[in-house]
Amino acid sequence: MTSVQGTSVDIPTEDGVADAYLAHPGDGLAHPGVLLYQDAFGLRPHLRAMADRLAGAGYTVLVPNVFYRHGRSPVFELPEFIDTHSRPDLWDSIGPVMQSLTPELAMRDAGAYLEWLAASPLAADGPVALTGYCMGARLSLLTAGTYPDRVAAAAGFHGGRLATDAPDSPHLVAEHITAELYFGHADEDPSLPPEQIQLLEDTFTKAGVRHVCEVYPSAHHGFTQADTAAYHREGDERHWAALLDLLKRTF
Template identity: 75%
Template sequence: MTAVQGITVDIPTEDGVADAYLVHPGDERPRPAVLFYQDAFGLRPHLQSMADRLAEAGYTVLLPNVFYRNGRVPVFDLPEFIDPAANPNTWQQIMPVMKALTPELAMRDAGAYLRFLADSPLVADGPVATTGYCMGARLALLTAGTCPDRVAAVAGFHGGQLATEEPDSPHLVAGRVTAEVYFGHADQDASLPPEQIQRLEEALTAAGVRHRCEVYEGAHHGYTQADTPAYDQEAYERHWTALLDLLERTF
């Protein structure tokens, strides 16, 4: 297993400074980069451990605090084990912050994250990959459609609201995506009903995007998050297989 080094970095954006977790193999050679988008609960130890695992596989990984406008990490006062059903205040903290991060703001930030990676001596020349979880799956797809020349691979897991009927729905960027795309949906996920899964599939197919969308049977929204009740070990390991396969094909 490759030893990795992780540090906190500050990334200048058009609206301030985003704190982020940057982790890379310890030899400090330039490696392909992965822009890792958080879920709604924010940048925290479990997500850092996931970024570490990606770095162990040979990648430089940037995990930004996408809620930086609301403060540095930790943005929310959450327990080590996050169970919103047991604490109704959880979503009261998070929802206003999520809603304030519009696609326009998020993609302005994406440009800053991609510039940071392009300038880093720890990142190999060429395009990057994006991966995201829950709301991060939306951000990963939007980034690929907004910056198609910079993103060669997109992965999203238990993403919600990926193909709504709203004018800013993520699936509407499909025609601009040049990356290979993989989605691992949860079949027990009210935030991504079957009609949205179908709409996303149809949009990617119509745009000629090389992609694969799979539904993880029995998995719930948040199945990769070991610090929540939604965690599913089997689905979690399946997601790693799919993600690493995608990255190996890309890089």
């Protein structure tokens, strides 16, 4: 592990300014870029720690506040340990904000995030990698299909509603994807039932997308997030191994 520097940055978008966290090795050199997409709880210390860990492995990592239209992070007042079973009221504020981030808006923003990384002297030239969590897994998949020439690899973990019958379902971008994909699903996740998992797998295969989709046993939606009640240590460790392996193959 190398020394890591982390800082807050602002990213101009078509609709305003997105605050973000940037983590990178402390050597001042350019390293492969990684765009990390948040879960519904937003940009917070745990996600910064995840970015720091990736930076320590040799990457320049950008974590945007995708909810920036609703304010700078933290957008929500969250407890240090997030348990939505004991605090179901959290969804009263988070839910509407999530719904307001349409695929169209999210992909417009994705272009700004990718442009910012491309212009950063701390990010190496060429395509970047993506990783996303919960709702961020959907954003990762959509970004890989919307900006195929900018994305070399994309990962998603405990994503929900990845392959639905909606006209804007994320899996429908598969035909445009050129990146290698890795998706780690939670086996106890009602937001991604077995039939969606199968449809996603079939769609990737039919489109000729290089991919691995795996179901993590005894894992719930959110299993990588150590500051939540959904955390599953074994699944999280497996996620890190899979993600770092994907990045090594890519860069």
